[in-house]
Amino acid sequence: xxxxxxxxxxxxxxxxxxxxxxxxxxxxxxxxxxxxxxxxxxxxxxxxxxxxxxxxxxxxxxxxxxxxxxxxxxxxxxxxxxxxxxxxxxxxxxxxxxxxxxxxxxxxxxxxxxxxxxxxxxxxxxxxxxxxxxxxxxxxxxxxxxxxxxxxxxxxxxxxxxxxxxxxxxxxxxxxxxxxxxxxxxxxxxxxxxxxxxxxxxxxxxxxxxxxxxxxxxxxxxxxxxxxxxxxxxxxxxxxxxxxxxxxxxxxxxxxxxxxxxxxxxxxxxxxxxxxxxxxxxxxxxxxxxxxxxxxxxxxxxxxxxxxxxxxxxxxxxxxxxxxxxxxxxxxxxxxxxxxxxxxxxxxxxxxxxxxxxxxxxxxxxxxxxxxxxxxxxxxxxxxxxxxxxxxxxxxxxxxxxxxxxxxxxxxxxxxxxxxxxxxxxxxxxxxxxxxxxxxxxxxxxxxxxxxxxxxxxxxxxxxxxxxxxxxxxxxxxxxxxxxxxxx
Ligand SMILES: Cc1cc2nc3c(=O)[nH]c(=O)nc-3n(C[C@H](O)[C@H](O)[C@H](O)COP(=O)(O)O)c2cc1C
Ligand code: SF4
Numbered sequence: 001x002x003x004x005x006x007x008x009x010x011x012x013x014x015x016x017x018x019x020x021x022x023x024x025x026x027x028x029x030x031x032x033x034x035x036x037x038x039x040x041x042x043x044x045x046x047x048x049x050x051x052x053x054x055x056x057x058x059x060x061x062x063x064x065x066x067x068x069x070x071x072x073x074x075x076x077x078x079x080x081x082x083x084x085x086x087x088x089x090x091x092x093x094x095x096x097x098x099x100x101x102x103x104x105x106x107x108x109x110x111x112x113x114x115x116x117x118x119x120x121x122x123x124x125x126x127x128x129x130x131x132x133x134x135x136x137x138x139x140x141x142x143x144x145x146x147x148x149x150x151x152x153x154x155x156x157x158x159x160x161x162x163x164x165x166x167x168x169x170x171x172x173x174x175x176x177x178x179x180x181x182x183x184x185x186x187x188x189x190x191x192x193x194x195x196x197x198x199x200x201x202x203x204x205x206x207x208x209x210x211x212x213x214x215x216x217x218x219x220x221x222x223x224x225x226x227x228x229x230x231x232x233x234x235x236x237x238x239x240x241x242x243x244x245x246x247x248x249x250x251x252x253x254x255x256x257x258x259x260x261x262x263x264x265x266x267x268x269x270x271x272x273x274x275x276x277x278x279x280x281x282x283x284x285x286x287x288x289x290x291x292x293x294x295x296x297x298x299x300x301x302x303x304x305x306x307x308x309x310x311x312x313x314x315x316x317x318x319x320x321x322x323x324x325x326x327x328x329x330x331x332x333x334x335x336x337x338x339x340x341x342x343x344x345x346x347x348x349x350x351x352x353x354x355x356x357x358x359x360x361x362x363x364x365x366x367x368x369x370x371x372x373x374x375x376x377x378x379x380x381x382x383x384x385x386x387x388x389x390x391x392x393x394x395x396x397x398x399x400x401x402x403x404x405x406x407x408x409x410x411x412x413x414x415x416x417x418x419x420x421x422x423x424x425x426x427x428x429x430x431x432x433x434x435x436x437x438x439x440x441x442x443x444x445x446x447x448x449x450x451x452x453x454x455x456x457x458x459x460x461x462x463x464x465x466x467x468x469x470x471x472x473x474x475x476x477x478x479x480x481x482x483x484x485x486x487x488x
Pocket of ligand 2: 358363403
């Protein structure tokens with residue numbers, strides 16, 4: 001099975017002319033020549049599912065946003081380019097190699113849902129992607145593609161939570177990237193409270209508990225949030241039709257997906273494959289297979305879902321097949337662990353990453369998360385016993401209590417699955433039968449250079465209060481923010 005080139009072109013178009021020469025622009029042209037309902041029906045028929053991690057049907061989301069259009073306030077399309085899932089580098093690769101497709105997809109979305117504003121949310125650290133994207137936006141403006149649409153490129157914070165869609169909207173609104181409770185089509189960017197347009201910004205309610213409702217005095221413009229890869233797929237769906245899109249992939253997961261493969265492989269890589277391709281083949285195609293002389297022991301799909309064991313490596317890469325084995329596809333970032341990797345060290349590293357990145361609006365997520373990370377660090381250093389392992393299990397039961405976003409469940413999924421599937425290794429550490437090891441570095445990728453994955457090594461210094469101070473203040477980011485607001 002070969003690599004496919006739909007959103008990752010074999011030769012990246014350097015200019016708008018190059019992009020046009022390969023059919024670029026035809027999707028927008030077709031969308032503008034027809035009505036919104038027809039475009040949405042085509043997207044629905046294609047079965048395109050959001051590539052940000054949850055696999056939500058894109059057509060269904062567009063229909064909901066279009067139906068909730070406000071006569072008074074602007075609808076906004078927000079492009080989620082915040083990519084920070086450990087083991088994932090696909091959106092940044094698309095932005096580097098095919099930015100015009102992302103811009104075209106976003107403009108098609110805007111014209112379809114009636115948006116007059118498009119916001120691209122990237123991280124301020126994504127220098128090459130910001131440059132490529134800005135050039136593509138300029139090209140689109142010069143070609144008249146963006147007429148009547150304000151396009152903004154927003155440089156957001158480095159935090160993992162910034163990729164969570166409601167946190168991204170908070171950041172765009174000028175606040176900390178803390179998740180909200182309401183879905184974004186109910187609570188869009190630049191919320192307005194009747195009679196006091198600035199109340200939200202001054203209220204300190206950075207992740208407001210109140211739901212958007214006209215009778216609560218809140219007018220919330222609908223906002224469509226889609227992932228970079230989702231939107232990069234849109235132009236071809238509109239130009240070539242749903243049947244063409246479905247000519248690759250499975251019934252429930254049509255099309256292709258851009259995978260990142262890192263870890264114990266011959267090389268690190270990013271490549272586009274047909275949905276439904278067995279994971280073993282993806283590891284071979286994109287990563288050159290496991291290191292010679294070793295076998296795959298486990299594969300993580302980022303830090304969101306249950307870790308796969310060796311027996312599950314032939315699972316097809318699709319939403320339904322990954323769900324059927326109790327895991328998830330996430331953003332198709334596959335981290336491969338071979339027989340030399342200590343899975344308890346991986347659990348400790350993943351737990352630490354999630355606990356540090358937790359914002360602390362929900363106490364169990366932060367406090368139990370940090371406690372789990374500490375306990376696991378002790379276990380992998382072989383300094384802890386059976387009682388500590390019992391405590392990890394106990395804390396895992398409560399860590400997601402009252403959680404307003406998925407991050408707390410990620411602790412349960414990832415750590416729970418490692419404890420469950422690699423119990424013998426865990427037992428060896430608690431009984432003193434395993435060599436002590438340090439927690440593994442689990443952090444976001446800063447680059448995939450050549451064949452090498454570069455992880456953010458600074459993350460080990462990041463404190464749970466999101467500073468890089470020598471000492472942890474003991475405060476959660478949400479508490480620091482509240483204190484800061486109260487003082488100012
Ligand atoms: C902790 C967390 C981090 C996330 N990070 C990203 C991200 O970096 N990029 C992204 O597109 N979606 C991310 N998501 C998913 C988004 O919340 C959202 O589902 C997605 O942007 C919707 O777009 P889609 O429907 O096109 O997939 C994250 C979710 C969570 C809970
Ligand atoms: S679940 Fe965790 S990361 Fe999500 S909002 Fe609550 S404290 Fe923050």
